[in-house]
Amino acid sequence: MKTWNQLFIRQGFILEEKSPNEFICTNERKENVEFLLTSLDVANVDYTFCDGVLTIARPPISEKQWLKAVDVPGRGVSESLGLEEPKVFELDTYMSGIIRELNRLGLRTVSCCDGHGEGLPRIYFDNQTNMEKVMQLFRALHANAHLLQSYPHRVTLRMNRERLLDLAENMRKVQIDWLEQEEQYIQKMLFLHTLEELLSISGESGNEHNIRSAVYEKLAPYVDRITTDQYGNLLAQKKCKTGHGPTILLNAHLDTVEAFAPGRTIVKQGAIWSSSEGILGADDRAGVTVLLEMAKWLDTSSFNGTIKFVFTVEEECGLVGARNLEEYFLWDVDAAIVVDRRGSGDIVTSCGTIQPFCDIRYGQFFEQVARDIGLTHWTCTAGGSSDTRIWAEHGIQSVNLSAGYEWEHTDNERLDTDACYGTVQLIQAVLTQSRDLSRMLRDLRRVDRNDLCYVGRNDLRRVDRKVVKVERVSKVKSKQME
Incomplete structure (x- = not known):
């Protein structure tokens, strides 16, 4: 459920929120305030x-009720906005x-259309508007925006109308001076905004309702399907491009080891929070934020395949959500x-010497990609217990990556936000190298087949801690989520 402020x-009303139910309207023009009050009456x-x-x-x-109230007859019939x-x-x-947000940011518009559920949404800008800044903003927001040479001041948005509302909400977070910075700076500032939001929502093991609801709302616009399973884990799926590439599971856990101290504040010393x-809760709010950022990025990425998201509950008390x-x-x-994973450069490929999470070549793939983009500190290592153990027990090549936090589960916990964004x-x-990733995973599957032994006519069982799928499973598509 959206708040009144959302x-x-x-809808484009520019108000100052004093409390969840109280708003200062003095900075909004008179006609818009009158329309707002009329809409509330309706x-x-x-x-x-x-x-x-x-x-x-x-x-x-x-929001369905609210849209019905503000969608007055003849609304938007004139697409010309004037100056x-x-x-x-x-x-x-x-x-x-x-x-309203584009104009707030100084990017003047002169005409627009939301597509009316039939065509693509489009926006026309004033001839004096810096279109490079416009496109930088849309890219930073992971909006699928296109600018044609034949119409140098018209932007077409390849997204459905409902996503336009989410785009407006994200655009409200952008500050005017951010437009003077690089695109990645804007993306990082928005990432930190989401991170701070999630760090303000308590949710210890067994009490994840509020954080799960917040993550559900943020994730839903960017995935094809989303649900909560019977145990309380949040599951989602997104097919990208043709979907013919690999299926990758992205995982973080919703719970913290204890509740947040009432009234606590986040202390920021540069990049260190x-x-x-009490605890900060970056274990694993940092991981959750990373996954939400990935969900936003997928629509405008070159990744070809399927992404499955799993946000588990009760990880801190024995990987309970993942096990169920x-x-x-x-x-x-x-x-x-x-x-x-704590730290800033670990690619965890095993639980100590007890349980391997993957073939070492899967971890080395991450090392090589990190070096290719200049992140030379990432290395494969052994680690401790995490949900990664459960995925490995299912025969899935798995790694656990550092999220930037240190001293988790203590009052001294801190988060390096630069490392987290890294x-x-x-x-x-x-994921950008999905073709090479897919090829490498196929090679690993070929090696695994050589280690299999048949126990029954249509049944393959666990051999030397390698879990393989039963033959009949390979013929069954993934069950549809409810």
Whole structure:
């Protein structure tokens, strides 16, 4: 469920939030405030408005209800905006938030259309607008935007109308001075914004409801399917391009070892974050944030294959969520990448000397990719227990990557946010080389076949700690998620 502030932002209202139900409207133009109040009346929402302060007397309604209230007859019928600050009711329902944000950032628009569910959304900019900055902004937001030479001031967005609302909400986080920086700077600032949001949501083992809801909402716009299984794990899937490449499992855990101290604050000393009291919770909120960033990146990436996301519960008390994951979800997985390791350059390929997570060549692939992009500190190593153990027991080539935190489970926990973002860059680089990754995984499967022994007519069993799929499983497609 969206908050009132999210509902307002996604429609393009520029208000100052004093509390979840109280907003200062003095910086919004009179016509937009009047339209906002009329829309609340249409939605039968009780409120008071006095001296420029809007106070709402009830919890937020669903976005479906809100869209119905603001989608007045004739809205957006004139696509020309003129040069003055646009009025919300003059803009298409699904485009209004983006247009208001672009103009807030000094990127002047003159016309727009949300596609009306039939064509592609498009935006026309003023001839004086710096289109290089426009495209840099869209790339930083992982928006599938295109600029044609024949229309140098028109941007076409290859996304459905619902995604436009999410784009507007993400655009609100961007500060004007960020546009003077490189594209990657904007991406990193947005990443840190999400990281701080997740570090503000407590959720110890067995009490992951709030963090799971927050991650669900952030992940849903970027995946094809998403669900919560019977045990509480959050599962999602995204098919990229043709989907003919490898199927990769991305995993982090939702729970922290204990609840966050009430009223604690995040202490920032440059790139190093810590908690004013108690644990920081970067184990594994850092990993969760890395995976959410990957989900945003996939639409505009060159990765060809399928990504499966698993956000597990109760990892800190014995890998319980992973152990209870329904096996069908793993049947077609070729390899797994877990982000739940301390430090800044570990590629964990085994649990001590007890259990290998993968063929060493899988870990070495990550080492080579890291060197290729200038991240020379990443090396294969042994590590401790994590959900990686469960995926390896299913015969999945798996590694656990550093997420940048240190001294986890203690009051001295800290997070190197630069190292955490470096993990994003490494995984992006690995998936960008999906063809080489797929070839390497095929070679490893050929080696595994030589180690198999038949126990029954249609059944293959575990041999020397290698788990292989039963023959019948190879003929069954991954079960559809409910």
